[in-house]
Amino acid sequence: MIRFITILIELWLPVLLVAIWWIGSGSNPSIYLPALSEVLEVFVKLWIFDHIRIDLVPSLINLAFGYGLALAIGISLGTVLGLSPRLSATIWPSLEFIRAIPGVALLPIFVIMLGVGPSMKISLIAVGAVWPILLNTVDGVRSVSPELRDVARSFRLPFHVRLFHIILPSAAPQIFSGARISLSIGVILIVVSEMVGANGGIGYFVRSAERSFAIPEMWSGIIMLGLVGYALNSLFRVVEAKVLSWHFALNANGRRS
Numbered sequence: 203m204i205r206f207i208t209i210l211i212e213l214w215l216p217v218l219l220v221a222i223w224w225i226g227s228g229s230n231p232s233i234y235l236p237a238l239s240e241v242l243e244v245f246v247k248l249w250i251f252d253h254i255r256i257d258l259v260p261s262l263i264n265l266a267f268g269y270g271l272a273l274a275i276g277i278s279l280g281t282v283l284g285l286s287p288r289l290s291a292t293i294w295p296s297l298e299f300i301r302a303i304p305g306v307a308l309l310p311i312f313v314i315m316l317g318v319g320p321s322m323k324i325s326l327i328a329v330g331a332v333w334p335i336l337l338n339t340v341d342g343v344r345s346v347s348p349e350l351r352d353v354a355r356s357f358r359l360p361f362h363v364r365l366f367h368i369i370l371p372s373a374a375p376q377i378f379s380g381a382r383i384s385l386s387i388g389v390i391l392i393v394v395s396e397m398v399g400a401n402g403g404i405g406y407f408v409r410s411a412e413r414s415f416a417i418p419e420m421w422s423g424i425i426m427l428g429l430v431g432y433a434l435n436s437l438f439r440v441v442e443a444k445v446l447s448w449h450f451a452l453n454a455n456g457r458r459s
Contacts (some may be wrong), residue, residue, distance in 0.1 A: 233417060257403055284373070331385075333381035345372075
């Protein structure tokens with residue numbers, strides 16, 4: 203029953219927006235806002251069959267590689283900087299300078315250096331999405347309880363034991379917070395990279411439909427992007443709940459007490 207109520211709370215606004223679009227576009231059709239029935243007909247025709255394989259799957263593959271690379275770099279470098287304040291103070295100004303440059307602004311450079319293939323998109327996602335993971339990892343590592351550090355030193359635990367059993371688990375909630383933000387950034391960057399400098403992908407499809415004035419097709423691509431973003435966020439929540447189950451249980455016990 204509780205799960206059913208939760209689903210209703212999550213779905214009431216999307217259902218309301220769909221109803222408004224359906225009624226509004228049906229009674230007063232516009233060339234820029236076609237009837238939702240027409241858009242859904244085009245959606246089923248295009249995305250249930252060919253274009254998932256042609257455009258969506260390559261985009262998701264590039265997103266997965268770029269996001270995975272951002273996770274690897276952000277967590278590893280953030281851990282090193284969090285454990286070494288002196289090294290962090292040395293290179294932090296350079297990192298802040300690079301972080302201040304929007305990922306989209308680097309797109310022309312990546313296109314010139316890497317072309318318009320998958321390597322450009324993966325690299326752009328990795329560079330643009332790494333920062334929330336990196337910064338949250340640094341903060342998470344630095345915020346490990348001093349008592350835990352003292353206990354680990356008193357028992358003379360090896361470094362790898364302290365790292366994987368104390369430091370990273372304690373920093374995991376903040377790392378996941380940064381990873382959630384980075385996932386949204388990655389989706390944005392894959393779409394932008396395909397719209398501006400690519401010859402395929404879901405972003406390329408939306409841009410091509412707009413240029414050819416195929417408005418229902420353009421809207422079908424936008425709807426697919428929304429569904430993909432929602433699905434990825436839902437998957438992330440499942441993984442987060444599984445990995446951080448101990449953290450949520452601890453907080454729940456703390457609130458009850």
